[in-house]
Amino acid sequence: MTTIKTPRARRPRKTGRRNPLASVALIAVGLLFTGGAYVAFSTSTAVATTDASSQQTIDQGEKLFAANCATCHGLSAQGSSEGPSLIGVGAASVDFQVGTGRMPLQMQGPQAQKKPVQFTAEQTAALAAYVASLAPGPAIPTADLVKASGDASAGAELFRINCAMCHNVAGAGGALTEGKFAPAIENVSGQHIYEAMLTGPQNMPVFNDMNMTPEDKRDIITYLKYVEDNPSPGGLALGSLGPVAEGLFIWIFGLGAIVALTVWITAKSN
Amino acid sequence: MTTITTRESADDQAVGAKKSGGFTASAANYIDERTSISGAVKELGRKIFPDHWSFLLGEVALYSFVIILLSGSFLTFFYQASMAEVVYDGSYAPLKGIPMSVAMSSTMDISFDIRGGLLMRQVHHWAALLFVAAIGLHMLRIYFTGAFRKPRELNWVIGFILFILAMAEGFTGYSLPDDLLSGNGLRIIDGLIKGIPVVGTWVSFLLFGGEFPGTDIVGRLYSLHILLLPAIIVALIAMHLLFVVVHKHTQYPAAGHTNQNVVGYPVLPVYAAKAGGFFFIVFGVVMLIASLFTINPIWNYGPYDPSPVSAGTQPDWYIGFADGAMRLIPSGWEFVWLNHTYSLNIMVVLIVVGLFIVTVMVYPFIEAWITGDKREHHVLDRPRNAPTRTAIGAAGVTFYASLWSAASSDIMATHFHLTMEGVIHTLQVTTLLGPFLAFFITKRVCLALQKKDREIVLHGYESGRIVRLPGGEFVEVHQPVDEYERWKLVSYSDFKPLMLRPNAQGKIGPVEKVRAGLSRWFFEDRITPVTQTELSRAHGDHPAEITDK
Numbered sequence: 001m002t003t004i005k006t007p008r009a010r011r012p013r014k015t016g017r018r019n020p021l022a023s024v025a026l027i028a029v030g031l032l033f034t035g036g037a038y039v040a041f042s043t044s045t046a047v048a049t050t051d052a053s054s055q056q057t058i059d060q061g062e063k064l065f066a067a068n069c070a071t072c073h074g075l076s077a078q079g080s081s082e083g084p085s086l087i088g089v090g091a092a093s094v095d096f097q098v099g100t101g102r103m104p105l106q107m108q109g110p111q112a113q114k115k116p117v118q119f120t121a122e123q124t125a126a127l128a129a130y131v132a133s134l135a136p137g138p139a140i141p142t143a144d145l146v147k148a149s150g151d152a153s154a155g156a157e158l159f160r161i162n163c164a165m166c167h168n169v170a171g172a173g174g175a176l177t178e179g180k181f182a183p184a185i186e187n188v189s190g191q192h193i194y195e196a197m198l199t200g201p202q203n204m205p206v207f208n209d210m211n212m213t214p215e216d217k218r219d220i221i222t223y224l225k226y227v228e229d230n231p232s233p234g235g236l237a238l239g240s241l242g243p244v245a246e247g248l249f250i251w252i253f254g255l256g257a258i259v260a261l262t263v264w265i266t267a268k269s270n
Numbered sequence: 271m272t273t274i275t276t277r278e279s280a281d282d283q284a285v286g287a288k289k290s291g292g293f294t295a296s297a298a299n300y301i302d303e304r305t306s307i308s309g310a311v312k313e314l315g316r317k318i319f320p321d322h323w324s325f326l327l328g329e330v331a332l333y334s335f336v337i338i339l340l341s342g343s344f345l346t347f348f349y350q351a352s353m354a355e356v357v358y359d360g361s362y363a364p365l366k367g368i369p370m371s372v373a374m375s376s377t378m379d380i381s382f383d384i385r386g387g388l389l390m391r392q393v394h395h396w397a398a399l400l401f402v403a404a405i406g407l408h409m410l411r412i413y414f415t416g417a418f419r420k421p422r423e424l425n426w427v428i429g430f431i432l433f434i435l436a437m438a439e440g441f442t443g444y445s446l447p448d449d450l451l452s453g454n455g456l457r458i459i460d461g462l463i464k465g466i467p468v469v470g471t472w473v474s475f476l477l478f479g480g481e482f483p484g485t486d487i488v489g490r491l492y493s494l495h496i497l498l499l500p501a502i503i504v505a506l507i508a509m510h511l512l513f514v515v516v517h518k519h520t521q522y523p524a525a526g527h528t529n530q531n532v533v534g535y536p537v538l539p540v541y542a543a544k545a546g547g548f549f550f551i552v553f554g555v556v557m558l559i560a561s562l563f564t565i566n567p568i569w570n571y572g573p574y575d576p577s578p579v580s581a582g583t584q585p586d587w588y589i590g591f592a593d594g595a596m597r598l599i600p601s602g603w604e605f606v607w608l609n610h611t612y613s614l615n616i617m618v619v620l621i622v623v624g625l626f627i628v629t630v631m632v633y634p635f636i637e638a639w640i641t642g643d644k645r646e647h648h649v650l651d652r653p654r655n656a657p658t659r660t661a662i663g664a665a666g667v668t669f670y671a672s673l674w675s676a677a678s679s680d681i682m683a684t685h686f687h688l689t690m691e692g693v694i695h696t697l698q699v700t701t702l703l704g705p706f707l708a709f710f711i712t713k714r715v716c717l718a719l720q721k722k723d724r725e726i727v728l729h730g731y732e733s734g735r736i737v738r739l740p741g742g743e744f745v746e747v748h749q750p751v752d753e754y755e756r757w758k759l760v761s762y763s764d765f766k767p768l769m770l771r772p773n774a775q776g777k778i779g780p781v782e783k784v785r786a787g788l789s790r791w792f793f794e795d796r797i798t799p800v801t802q803t804e805l806s807r808a809h810g811d812h813p814a815e816i817t818d819k
Contacts, residue, residue: 110689156364160450160572164580169450170570174581175680179689182581226364227570233382234392234564242451242580244678246565247587250399255407257555258330258400262323265548 061130090137091128110179146190148225155219170240315538334401351492370573392560416651453574465616594676657716664712665705
C-alpha cells in the first residue's frame with residue numbers, strides 16, 4: 001500500500017499544484033454535464049409524454065381538444081361526419097398530426113396538408129396525453145429509436161421495398177390517386193417519420209412493430225437522414241425527381257444555351 | 271505518256287516547294303504526293319455553307335455524338351456487363367453489403383471509386399440527352415422549312431432512322447447499370463413485347479434468354495450499345511453528311527438566293543474554324559452541365575429487384591412519348607378470346623406509335639405525291655408559305671407533346687396540386703382533339719401572316735407617321751419595303767391543286783381521285799405570291815415615298 005502511495009504523492013510535487021491531466025479531466029466533466037443536460041432536454045418531450053399520465057396534463061389536453069379539435073372529432077373524440085374517431089389512435093398519431101401542422105386541418109381536401117405548426121411542444125404533448133388517456137394506442141417512440149444510428153444500407157433496402165413506390169427512392173414524394181399524394185420526406189424529424197410509419201397517417205399504410213420492427217424503422221430513418229445530410233455526389237439533384245426533371249433541364253437550359261450560342265456564332269459582325 | 275509527264279511535273283513542284291516553303295509546305299507536299307488529297311481539300315474547302323443558326327443544330331447532334339463516343343470509351347474501360355451477383359463493398363455507405371449484379375457494382379465503382387468516373391458518366395448521359403434533343407430540333411427545322419423536298423427525301427429518311435437509332439442507343443444505355451430504374455424500364459419493354467399476340471412470349475424469352483429478367487440481358491444490350499448500334503449510326507452519319515455535300519446546303523429565301531446558287535461562306539478557312547470551335551463550345555456546355563447537375567443517381571435507385579418500383583419512375587425524355595401513350599390508355603382495354611388474353615392497352619399503343627413513326631418517316635413521299643411536285647428545291651420555304659404543311663407539323667407536334675407530357679402525369683399532379691386522373695383525362699382530350707385544333711389555328715395564322723406579307727409588299731410598312739393633307743384628311747405614311755426585304759416576301763413558289771387527268775384508257779382511277787382530293791385539301795386555302803403586275807400597279811398609282819393606306 002505505502003509503496004504504491006508514495007509515487008502518487010511525489011508526482012504532483014514535481015509538476016506543481018495540479019496534475020497536468022486535471023484540466024483535461026475538468027473539460028471532460030464539463031462536456032459530460034452539458035452533453036447530459038442536452039440529452040435530457042432533447043428527450044424531454046418523450047419524457048413529458050411518458051409521465052403524461054399526470055391528470056393535470058390530461059386535463060390541459062382535454063381543454064385544448066375541446067377548443068381546437070372537437071368541432072370535427074366530437075367532444076369526447078368519438079368522431080363525427082367531419083372527422084374520424086380518435087379513440088385508440090394513440091399519442092404517436094396526435095404527435096405526428098399536430099406536431100407537423102397537419103392538424104388542425106387547414107382546409108378540406110383530398111388529404112391534410114402540412115402548414116406551420118399551431119401548438120407549442122407542451123400543448124402538443126398535452127393533446128397527445130389526453131387522446132392516449134382515452135384508450136390504449138401507439139405511444140410516442142423513445143429518443144433512441146428515432147436517432148439516425150442504425151444501418152443505412154439495411155434502411156435503404158427497406159425503404160426501396162416498402163416506401164419508394166409512393167415516396168420515391170430519394171424520398172422526394174410522389175402522386176397518388178384523386179389528388180392525394182405521398183409527401184417529400186426532407187427535413188422531417190426522425191420522430192415524425194417513426195410515428196408516420198407506426199400510425200399510417202392519411203393514405204399511408206400502417207407499418208406496425210410486427211411487420212417492421214423498431215430497429216427496421218430506425219434503419220429507415222438512418223437512411224433518410226443520410227440522404228438528407230449528404231448532398232448528391234453528382235451535383236445539384238434537380239429535386240431528385242428522376243428523368244422528367246433531367247429532360248426538362250436539357251431542353252430548356254441545355255439546348256437553350258446551345259441555341260443561344262449558335263445564334264451568337266452565326267451573328268453577322270457589325 | 272501523259273502519266274510520265276504528270277509525274278515529272280509533280281516532281282518539279284516538290285523541288286520548288288522544298289526551296290520556297292517552310293515545314294508546313296513540305297509536310298503538306300509530303301502528304302499530297304502520297305494521297306493526292308489536295309483535290310479533295312480544294313473541292314471541300316471551297317464548299318459553300320450558308321450561315322444561319324438553325325443550320326448548326328445538326329452539327330450540335332454530331333458533336334454530342336462525338337462527346338458520347340469519347341466519354342463512352344472511357345466508361346467501357348471500367349464497366350463490366352455481367353449479371354453475376356456480388357456483394358457491394360465500395361465507398362457508398364447506404365449500399366454496403368447489398369447483393370447486386372457486377373454491372374451495377376462496376377457502375378457504382380465508376381461513380382464513387384474511379385477518379386473522374388462520375389463526371390464521365392454524367393457527361394455521357396447528359397450528352398446523350400442533348401444528342402437526341404438536338405436531333406429532334408434539327409428535324410423540326412428541316413420539316414417546317416420544307417428542306418426534305420426533292421432531292422433530299424432520302425436524307426430525311428436516313429436522318430429519321432438515325433433518330434430512332436439514337437433512341438435505341440439511349441434505351442440500351444439506360445438499361446446497362448442494372449439499377450432499379452433501368453430494371454423497371456426493361457420490365458415495361460418485356461410487358462410490351464409479351465402483349466403482342468401469339469409471338470410475344472417467345473420473343474421475350476428470346477430477348478431475355480428465358481423468363482425476365484434472367485442473366486443475359488445486360489450482356490446482350492451491351493453488345494448492341496457499344497458495337498452494333500454505334501457502328502450503324504456512324505455509317506448512317508457518314509451517308510447523311512455525304513448527301514449534304516452532294517445536294518449542297520439549302521438556304522433561306524433572301525435577296526440573291528436562288529435554286530441555282532448557294533450563298534454563304536466557303537468551308538476553309540472561316541467556316542471550318544467556326545465549326546471546329548463550336549465543337550469545343552458544345553463540349554464545354556455539356557461538361558459544365560455534367561459537373562454541376564446530377565443525372566441518373568443510381569446510388570439512390572439501388573440494384574434492380576423485380577419487386578420495388580419507385581414513384582416518379584420514367585424513361586429518359588425521348589422514350590417518354592411511348593410511356594405516356596401507355597399511361598393514356600383507359601383501364602380495362604383487353605379481352606379474352608380462345609382462352610388467350612388480348613391486351614388492347616398494349617397493342618393500340620404499339621400500333622398508334624408505330625403508325626406515327628412510319629408516317630413521319632415517309633412524310634416527304636406523301637407530300638410529294640399529294641402535291642405532284644417533281645422540281646428540285648434548294649431554297650427553303652418560310653413556314654407560313656406552306657400553310658398546310660406547317661399545320662400538319664403543328665398537329666404532329668401537339669400529338670407528340672401530349673403523349674410526351676403524359677409520361678410526367680404524376681409529377682404534374684404533385685407539383686401543380688392536381689389530381690392524377692384530371693391530368694390524364696385532360697391529356698387524353700388534347701391527344702385526340704389537340705392536333706385538329708392545332709391544325710386549324712396554325713393554318714389560319716399562316717394564312718394571316720401571308721396576307722400581312724402581301725400587304726407589306728404592296729403598300730409598305732406602317733411608319734406611324736400621321737400626315738394631314740391640305741384638304742384636311744389625315745393619312746398614315748407607309749414606308750415601302752426595300753427590295754432586299756421584298757425578295758424574301760415574294761419569292762416563293764405557288765401551287766394549285768392537281769387536276770384530275772384521265773389515264774391512257776381514258777379513265778380516272780379511284781387512287782387518282784383520292785390524290786386529287788388530298789391535293790385540293792392541301793392547297794385550297796392559299797395566298798398567291800405578289801406578282802410583278804400587282805407590284806407595279808400598287809406602286810404606279812402612288813408617289814414612291816408616300817402611299818396611303
